[in-house]
Amino acid sequence: MNLAVYREKKSIGRQSNIVEAIQPWIFVGPTLVLLLLFLMVPALSTLSLSFQESDGTLSSRNYAFLWDSSALGYLQFRLAMRNSLMWLILVPSLCIVLGLLIAVLADSVRWGVVAKTFIFVPLAISFVGAAVIWRNIFAGGGIEALETINGSTPSYQIGLLKSLLGHTAEYNEPLYSLKFWGNFFLMWILVWVQTGFAMVIFSAALRGVPEDTIEAATIDGANPFQMFFRIKLPQIYSTVLVVWTTLVILVLKVFDIPYALSANDDDKLLLATMMENARNNWSIGGDNVDNLYAAIAVMLMLTVVPNMVFNGWRIRREQKELGN
Amino acid sequence: MITKTLSHFVLGLIVFIWVVPFVALVSTSLRSETEAKTAGFWTAFTPTELGHRFSTHDKGEKIKIFTMNGNIFDRLNKDKDSFIVSGEINSILIKQRIADPEKPGKTKLVRKLVPAGELMNVRGGDFIFSKDGSFTWTFSEETLPKPKNLDVFINQNPIFGTDAYIEVLFDNKNVPNALISSFIVTIPATIIPITIAAFAAYAFAWMQFPGRDWLFVIVVSLMVVPTQLAFLPILQGFSGIASWATALNQWLTDCEVKDTCQVASKSFASLWITHTAFGLPLAIYLLRNYIVGLPKELLQSARIDGASHLQIFTRLIIPLSVPALASFSIFQFLWVWNDLIVALYIGPNNSSDLVFPIRLQKQLGTFKDQLHLLNASAVISMIVPVLVFLSMQKYFIRGLLAGSVKGG
Numbered sequence: 024m025n026l027a028v029y030r031e032k033k034s035i036g037r038q039s040n041i042v043e044a045i046q047p048w049i050f051v052g053p054t055l056v057l058l059l060l061f062l063m064v065p066a067l068s069t070l071s072l073s074f075q076e077s078d079g080t081l082s083s084r085n086y087a088f089l090w091d092s093s094a095l096g097y098l099q100f101r102l103a104m105r106n107s108l109m110w111l112i113l114v115p116s117l118c119i120v121l122g123l124l125i126a127v128l129a130d131s132v133r134w135g136v137v138a139k140t141f142i143f144v145p146l147a148i149s150f151v152g153a154a155v156i157w158r159n160i161f162a163g164g165g166i167e168a169l170e171t172i173n174g175s176t177p178s179y180q181i182g183l184l185k186s187l188l189g190h191t192a193e194y195n196e197p198l199y200s201l202k203f204w205g206n207f208f209l210m211w212i213l214v215w216v217q218t219g220f221a222m223v224i225f226s227a228a229l230r231g232v233p234e235d236t237i238e239a240a241t242i243d244g245a246n247p248f249q250m251f252f253r254i255k256l257p258q259i260y261s262t263v264l265v266v267w268t269t270l271v272i273l274v275l276k277v278f279d280i281p282y283a284l285s286a287n288d289d290d291k292l293l294l295a296t297m298m299e300n301a302r303n304n305w306s307i308g309g310d311n312v313d314n315l316y317a318a319i320a321v322m323l324m325l326t327v328v329p330n331m332v333f334n335g336w337r338i339r340r341e342q343k344e345l346g347n
Numbered sequence: 348m349i350t351k352t353l354s355h356f357v358l359g360l361i362v363f364i365w366v367v368p369f370v371a372l373v374s375t376s377l378r379s380e381t382e383a384k385t386a387g388f389w390t391a392f393t394p395t396e397l398g399h400r401f402s403t404h405d406k407g408e409k410i411k412i413f414t415m416n417g418n419i420f421d422r423l424n425k426d427k428d429s430f431i432v433s434g435e436i437n438s439i440l441i442k443q444r445i446a447d448p449e450k451p452g453k454t455k456l457v458r459k460l461v462p463a464g465e466l467m468n469v470r471g472g473d474f475i476f477s478k479d480g481s482f483t484w485t486f487s488e489e490t491l492p493k494p495k496n497l498d499v500f501i502n503q504n505p506i507f508g509t510d511a512y513i514e515v516l517f518d519n520k521n522v523p524n525a526l527i528s529s530f531i532v533t534i535p536a537t538i539i540p541i542t543i544a545a546f547a548a549y550a551f552a553w554m555q556f557p558g559r560d561w562l563f564v565i566v567v568s569l570m571v572v573p574t575q576l577a578f579l580p581i582l583q584g585f586s587g588i589a590s591w592a593t594a595l596n597q598w599l600t601d602c603e604v605k606d607t608c609q610v611a612s613k614s615f616a617s618l619w620i621t622h623t624a625f626g627l628p629l630a631i632y633l634l635r636n637y638i639v640g641l642p643k644e645l646l647q648s649a650r651i652d653g654a655s656h657l658q659i660f661t662r663l664i665i666p667l668s669v670p671a672l673a674s675f676s677i678f679q680f681l682w683v684w685n686d687l688i689v690a691l692y693i694g695p696n697n698s699s700d701l702v703f704p705i706r707l708q709k710q711l712g713t714f715k716d717q718l719h720l721l722n723a724s725a726v727i728s729m730i731v732p733v734l735v736f737l738s739m740q741k742y743f744i745r746g747l748l749a750g751s752v753k754g755g
Contacts, residue, residue, distance in 0.1 A: 057623060065581050066572060140740075152725050155372070283708050295573075327572070
């Protein structure tokens, strides 16, 4: 291209400085407006709602469940926090251990890809769907009134696990309704869904471990366990951390599974289901239902904050490495 | 060698645990109502003893007889065109009054299982049946017996049918409506955010403006804000808009306030826009990282050739970013299709417009004794996302990795 043509094109294509300055804002404008209107302003407005009475006067009454044992939601909040803590510890760690195990094993056998697909599929289905699926496994006895259906039947245990455990004929609760222990069956459903996520990430990370470190370890006579724990795991440590934060945030927000299977059971509450209960069932307790709801939402947000800070820090660091 | 065998075994066991629930789901959906609620899904594949009830003959049928010959299977399968019962008759449960040994002069009701080939007393006649289902009912003199309902245990052969699917898809509008609603919600809620996010991602990647880097960090950190925090104010906002629209509608068309011109605050449109906003942070994160990775020389030479940002964006960036766009669309599609909570708060709540997860959640209650229908409905809800997922797995994985493994 000769210089004259180049100059000409440049002068045609060159946008004026004003356009140059405004254009980026047109590109990001819709995003900023939507995020402002649908996330940031509502979040702040929920925060302010949580410190108000229903008539708008300033009050800390909505948070009374934190210290006042006679306040609405006192017991539920404690149960929800207890359960959240159990979910927080068990679900991410089980997903990570299983995900790592499957990633390593699938790499060593020829049908690994098929195996991984099976583990992976639950990621595509809804939590409610997963609840329906696992209901078949965790169910209790068939139906209560045997006589109402065609006669009766000697084998009427319809839950696989109870049947394997040898429970027979009497009508009994599904396993996820058991007091306290029911929580673990609900957790397992989430583990079943999310292990595929951990597995995929770890699979890729393990493939990224430099060959020479593996070769060196092989030459030194490392056995498979040493290879994994001494060589591979330390090198994918940061990936494990990322998966862990993602899962923690997911668990804190989890709603569908306990809502679908044990919506009104205080013993199975998590913060998100407690919010829903506050909105639907506690109206007898006062007129500040929405404000109480807001207060629980703020508590939920507080549990996420440490992760948010960590995530923000990670993204900043990543952008520095990527962008510069 | 031992570790190799152990690998196969452990992985096999894990895959088995992962797959059994799917087997339970599909097999339950293909069984009859009685089977599904009386015997576990694992009994569906082998002959299993199940209870049935049959009547010896039809109610209106008046026959004077000494002997009646019939077949239990014929009686059971009368009027049936699916789930035809076959197998071997084990026993009949009979309730009889016998003299009470503890209270002389009184009788008591006892239940007894009578095996095939054993004579029993039914309405004063001798009733005997064999394993193949044929029965003979003999009386000492000519009688006009009333039909008798008998509970029979049959070692039943496995049988599957698609009746549950036909029932949920065609006999009732709930599931087809849920399917349609889910499509109505999901498609725009996937396309709108990706369009908006692509522009923003381009600006964050390749345009210069004050505060760019930190706006980006703010946008991306919104990814972890629990959406629950925003529901109530959003809902209030939509009700505000709806009452405005209602007033406007009233003013323009002077219709009655009730029913006809009421604009709903919870609608498909409110779901589209809310899902769009909630999806934007991840979309921008994925797309921006992808666009930043495209060769800088491309942009520079295009700029030198005099292309405007809009031209570069539409002609260059969009075609080159197809993999990243595909990654995000799958995430958003699956997320919106499977979402329960946003739809519960913001979505339409009249029965015909419910999205599938809400419908399914309701069916967990209404179908608790019709497990074949519950499972069939769940299968239908999963077909679309699983197909999308399996056919575009590559992009899904790429998106997951871009979000979590540096440089993946």
